[in-house]
Amino acid sequence: MGLDLFVFGDTDDVNHNVRLQHPIGLDCFDGVLYVADTYNHKIKRVLPATRGSFTMSGTGEPGLRDGAGNQALFSKPSGVSIANGKMYIADTNNHLIRLAGMETAEVSTLELTGI
Template identity: 35%
Template sequence: SPDGGALFVTDYENHMIRRVEVATGAVTTIAGSGTWGSADGVGDAAEFHGPRSIAISRDGGALFVADQGHGKIRRVEVATGTDWRGDHAVTTLAGSGEGLARWPRSRAAARMATLMAWATRRSL
């Protein structure tokens, strides 16, 4: 997280996104049902299939996840209470899960999703 209090990780084998509190080591699941699937939803109503890479938005309000098993890029809202979709809402940004490159964005996919993130001003 931007304040350094939490670490967000993908749990590839269990198809979940987890939050680790740095100070205590406490782990909570913020998204994913524990079984593989591709549904968008909130919290454990969302499904992933081997989430692999993760990045956080500059303001800390969203995570971007490469859902590798489905070839999708997913957005996970971090608990802030400010997003209309709800805390921990998962939405698909790109990828159809078909494994082929396509356009428009709602149909775009890669055989194996990869997420690249970068920062300006040497802040990584």
């Protein structure tokens, strides 16, 4: 994936053609790695068997919007955790926890009311 500290970007591909920028958090579900590609404002899927990387959610532009796949916007997501069929995303610069469906990639914002 990366070759050294100064080879970065935002490229979905395989092997050494893949480019991430400041990936911080990751989790594994059903043999697939899910990575918070922080400076690209995306959540990526990495398939270890093929060494391929593909965008699950986000566009590369920072923002705040719920929706499926490239309709969703994040601002420097920095962590992911998967439980009960949902991915919990630390959307750092939006100061929110976001949810993504593992099957649909539909992103929503976790409501923290009445706690």
